Amino acid sequence: MSVLTPDQLAALYDFPAEADRRPWVRTMFVATLDGAAADPSGRSGSLGGEADTAVFHVARSLADVVLVGAGTARAEGYGPAEFDADAAERRSRHHRDAALPIAVVSRRLDVPEPLLVPGTLVVTTADAPRRERDRLAETVEVLAHGEGRVHWRRVLADLAERGLRRVQCEGGPSLHGELVGEDLVDELCLTVAPVLTTGDAPRIAHGGDPVDRPMTLAHCVPAGDVLLTRWLRAH
DSSP states (O other): OOOOOHHHHHHHHOOOGGGGTSOEEEEEEEEETTOOSSOTTSOOTTTTHHHHHHHHHHHHHHOSEEEEEHHHHHHTTOOSOOOOHHHHHHHHHTTOOSSOOEEEEOSSOOOOGGGOSTTOEEEEOTTSOHHHHHHHHTTSEEEEOSSSSOOHHHHHHHHHHTTOOEEEEOOOHHHHHHHHHTTOOOEEEEEEESOOOOSOOOOSSOSSOOOOOOEEEEEEEEETTEEEEEEEEOO
């Protein structure tokens, strides 16, 4: 299969029924054939081409919340999530809220300006600077859990209490590494780009506590020369 419709992609990437009962963490990445998670400019958005872009947007339309590191949000030019008419209809059909909140992770509370709007969530630590937390809280919701490092289980529980159980993590590698290190990743959607690149680009998970988490292949679909893969945690 080389061309997939949005409805076909939605069937491939729909969240499982288990996400109705507990937080489900999906991570979304694109990587080159030699494992680079970014192109030489430091961005990942262009690596997978149209196929990866289509998956990205369809998967977003099925999520309750997007989780992203402040550095990735800045590098990739994040703003509030927007949907065309088809995606909005898909969200309604799958009983998702019309709005998709962005949860930005920043220990330094350095949130990109376009995301400083009502509806944004900021994830940080309880020992982040109080004055800056109070300033941000005038515009956005601040979720402060853990000291020194984010307490991710509390963050996910906090999101779930808001009805945000279908979590789509869009990077970057350091955030992904933390989630993998705490064994909180239920699913990895990895697009393999038909590119070889040199340099010192990071892998898709960087840092975090060492783990050995087996995954099982849910699908591997060619879209031209791009491979669209989805991996679920093995039980």
